[in-house]
Amino acid sequence: MRKTTxxxxxxxxxxTLDGLLEAFERFVDExxxxxxxxxxxxCVNQYYRNSGYKEIIDGADLVYADGMGxxxxxxxxxxxxxxxxxxxxxxxxxxxxxxxxxxxxxxxGSEPGVAELAAKKLKERFPKLKIAGAESGFFGPxxxxxxxxxxxxxxxxxxxxxxxxxxxxxxxxxxxQQLNVPVCWGVGALLEYVSGATRRAPKWMCxxxxxxxxxxxxxxxxxxxxxxxxxxKFALRVFxxxxxxIVAFSLxxxxxxxxxxxxxxxxxxPINPVRGYVIALPLMxxxxxxxxxxxxxxxxxxxTTRFGEFVSIFKVSILASLIVMATxxxxxxxxxxxAVVLISVFLNFIALTTSRLVxxxxxxx
Numbered sequence: 001m002r003k004t005t006x007x008x009x010x011x012x013x014x015x016t017l018d019g020l021l022e023a024f025e026r027f028v029d030e031x032x033x034x035x036x037x038x039x040x041x042x043c044v045n046q047y048y049r050n051s052g053y054k055e056i057i058d059g060a061d062l063v064y065a066d067g068m069g070x071x072x073x074x075x076x077x078x079x080x081x082x083x084x085x086x087x088x089x090x091x092x093x094x095x096x097x098x099x100x101x102x103x104x105x106x107x108x109g110s111e112p113g114v115a116e117l118a119a120k121k122l123k124e125r126f127p128k129l130k131i132a133g134a135e136s137g138f139f140g141p142x143x144x145x146x147x148x149x150x151x152x153x154x155x156x157x158x159x160x161x162x163x164x165x166x167x168x169x170x171x172x173x174x175x176x177q178q179l180n181v182p183v184c185w186g187v188g189a190l191l192e193y194v195s196g197a198t199r200r201a202p203k204w205m206c207x208x209x210x211x212x213x214x215x216x217x218x219x220x221x222x223x224x225x226x227x228x229x230x231x232x233k234f235a236l237r238v239f240x241x242x243x244x245x246i247v248a249f250s251l252x253x254x255x256x257x258x259x260x261x262x263x264x265x266x267x268x269x270p271i272n273p274v275r276g277y278v279i280a281l282p283l284m285x286x287x288x289x290x291x292x293x294x295x296x297x298x299x300x301x302x303x304t305t306r307f308g309e310f311v312s313i314f315k316v317s318i319l320a321s322l323i324v325m326a327t328x329x330x331x332x333x334x335x336x337x338x339a340v341v342l343i344s345v346f347l348n349f350i351a352l353t354t355s356r357l358v359x360x361x362x363x364x365x
Contacts, residue, residue, distance in 0.1 A: 004063075005079045007070055008237050010047060012039055012063050016082050017090050021097055023062055028103060028157045028182045035060045035172050036185040038087070040067030041212075041234045042226050043165055048237070053166035056173050066188075068209030069231070073238045077298040084209075087190045088200060095126045098158065104130035106154055106181075108147075109137035109162025110191045118195040132156035137163045148175045158183040162191035241298055241355060242289060248351035249288045249344075253281055256344035260337060271337055280327075287323050288348070291316050297356070309356055317349040 004011040015023070027034045037060045039047075047054050057063060064085045065071050074081040087094075098105060107115040115134040123129055132154040139147055151159060159181045161168045168186035176184050192198035200206070201214030216227045236243075257277050264271055292298065295312045324341050 002062075005074055005081060007039075007065075007074045007081075008044055010039060010044065010057065010063070012065050012070070012074070012081060014079070014081060015064055015085065017085060017093060020062075020064060020085055020090075021093060024094070024158070024183055025097065025101065027061070028101070031182055033176045033180055034062065034183055035169075035176050036062045036064075036183060037169055038064050038066035038085070038186065038188070039070055040065075041069040042230050043067075044070065044237065045230050045233050046166055050166060053169060056166070056169045060169075069234060072209070073234075076238065077293075086206070086211075087187045088193045089206070091190060091194065092125075094158075095122060095129055098130065099126050099128045102128075102130065103157035104132040104155075106132040106151055106156035106159045107134040107162070107191060108151070108159065109168070109187070110189075110195070110197070111138060112136040114195050114197050115162070115191050117197070118191045121195060137161075137168075144171075148178055151175075151181070152179050156181055158185060160185055160187055160190065162187050162189065164188070244355050245289060245292060245352070246285055248355065249285050249348055250281060252344045252347035252351060253277065253284055255347060256340045259343055260339045263339075271340075277340070283327065284324060287327070288320055291320050291323065292352075297352070310353070313349065313352045313356065316352065317345050320348070321345040 003014045005014050006012070013019075013023075024036075035056070037057055039057070043057075043066075047057055065074070065081045066084065066086050068084050071081045071084050095105075097103070105119075107119050109115055110118075113136070115136060119131045119134040123131060133150065133156070135147060135150070159172075159179065161172055161184065163171065163186070165186070165188065168188070172184045172186060189198060193200050199218070201211040205211055205214050212227045212231070216223050254277065257271070257274060261271050261274075295316050297309075297312060297316065321341055324344075325338075
């Protein structure tokens with residue numbers, strides 16, 4: 001049974017390398033055409049700006065995490081993915097599986113000669129590996145149909161498609177049924193790495209999630225927007241609700257103080273100086289965010305029902321008010337008025353409900 005976790009609204013298979021290889025083997029045994037895709041930071045950004053690509057990823061038969069940013073994001077707000085799976089790191093294991101099971105591979109992608117060179121180098125290292133064919137990824141629209149017919153005729157067990165995202169995903173989707181290949185797998189720059197046409201980052205950079213910076217150094221003109229702008233966009237997407245809650249709580253906390261100050265005549269009791277509330281604000285924000293995190297309010301909004309989410313927001317608000325009161329009792333310097341606490345909790349309840357309704361509406365589109 002397929003097990004997935006959600007990162008920024010994208011369902012990603014919860015897999016280790018062994019699980020991925022088992023899935024490949026199962027797909028081949030079943031003989032049904034399947035599309036396999038990966039998700040990294042750039043893919044997440046493209047998912048949200050390209051509706052066609054979004055539809056393909058949502059409908060793919062297997063989607064794995066190829067990027068530490070995605071793995072880290074999964075660990076922050078949900079059930080963390082077990083590991084990063086980058087084809088260049090584990091392709092030897094795929095070749096060993098193919099040797100053992102006598103499965104054939106077809107390579108499609110990169111500039112002329114790269115796929116053929118990758119196939120040749122793999123054949124030298126894995127003599128029993130069956131190579132059904134290798135072709136360049138540079139072809140015109142008039143060549144596409146004949147290319148698909150050659151792949152279909154070669155009848156490989158795995159089709160390795162090394163183009164850019166989302167071109168490779170669109171190409172696979174258009175032809176997956178015609179090709180009748182059990183595993184149609186988009187692999188990005190894998191063929192360039194295997195052939196030696198492109199150098200990979202040192203292992204320590206890959207393991208630390210810094211491979212993108214190495215690629216940026218090699219090709220700054222081509223990749224600066226993808227990594228410098230794209231990484232910032234991804235971070236904003238990951239922390240958008242957290243940032244929203246920080247701003248909302250700060251405004252609610254200080255707004256509650258000034259509302260209470262304006263009602264001093266009604267209460268006939270002077271309000272404490274604003275200085276104590278300002279000093280306490282960072283601690284209050286931290287406690288509020290931790291409470292929201294505990295109740296799962298940073299997971300995909302559509303994973304729960306509207307009523308279930310409303311109940312969670314209500315629990316957060318009640319628990320947060322108790323925490324604020326307890327903090328005021330423990331730290332005598334924070335002598336918060338009960339009216340300020342109750343008004344701030346009410347304002348935050350409205351802010352939380354509104355922000356989650358908006359997030360749910362966006363997630364359902």
